[in-house]
Amino acid sequence: MNEPQPIEQNGQRVLTTEQLAELYGTTVGVVQMNFKRNSNKFIEGKHFFKLEGEQLRAFKNEPTNCGFVGKNASALYLWTRRGAARHSKMLGTDQAWDMFDSLEENYFNPKTRLPQTPEEKLALTMEVATRTVKRIEKLDGRVTDLEEKALLAPGEYNYISKQVNRAVVNYLDVHHCKLNAKQRSLFYRDINHGLNDYIGIKTRTQLRKKDFDKADDFIQNWTPSTATLMKAREISLLEDQQQEAI
DSSP states (O other), rough: OOOOOOOEEETTTEEEHHHHHHTTTSSSHHHHHHHHHTGOOBTTTTTEEEEEEHHHHHHHGGGGTSSOTTTTOEEEEEEEEHHHHHHHHHOOOHHHOOOOOOOOIISSSSOOOOOOOOHHHHHHHHHHHHHHHHHHHHHHHHEEEEHHSOOOOHHHHHHHHHHHHHHHHHHHHTTTTTOOHHHHHHHHHHHHHHHHHTTTTTTGGGBBGGGGHHHHHHHHTTTOOOHHHHHHHHHHHHHHHHHHHH
């Protein structure tokens, strides 16, 4: 069989009325008459597609569809595999039956053609290589994402905790601050609150690997807020007043 020029509509192979008539050894008029007499047995979208208006114009504008539509045609019927099967039954000829079997095997279910020329083989090799690279990149991205979302290892968490403590102690030493436990707690609360707010977490235990460098950088550049400094000073003033009252 000389396979008809392929046409696709809505993601499936179809045939025009002219193609169907030629393949089944009949005329366009007979195909149209069978359809008209048995229209109740055909369902649009299942057995055929009817293209009109904008759909028809879009179909005609496709370069691969050149010659399938008459110049003055107002509508075009495209028959699906089920529609072609139904027409072969209505005609009932050996040619129609045999031709539909051939169409079903070769046209409606085309076999994958293996590359033949060196150029086709090279193109296929490059396509496979490109798909492989994309899959690897996607997999690498997922692995990196999982690693970054993992919580800090115990060693990393201990390092951050030590850096927090060191930052507070260094600040108090540099500024010669002699504070009691209540005042010191204000500074630890300040650095921890600022760190959590900057990273976007509620507690330090939620720190993730992707946050490690940001957290370390914040701690290295931390200075207590004005509110914390004022509260610490107020505690000192209150204690001085209480001492004087004794």
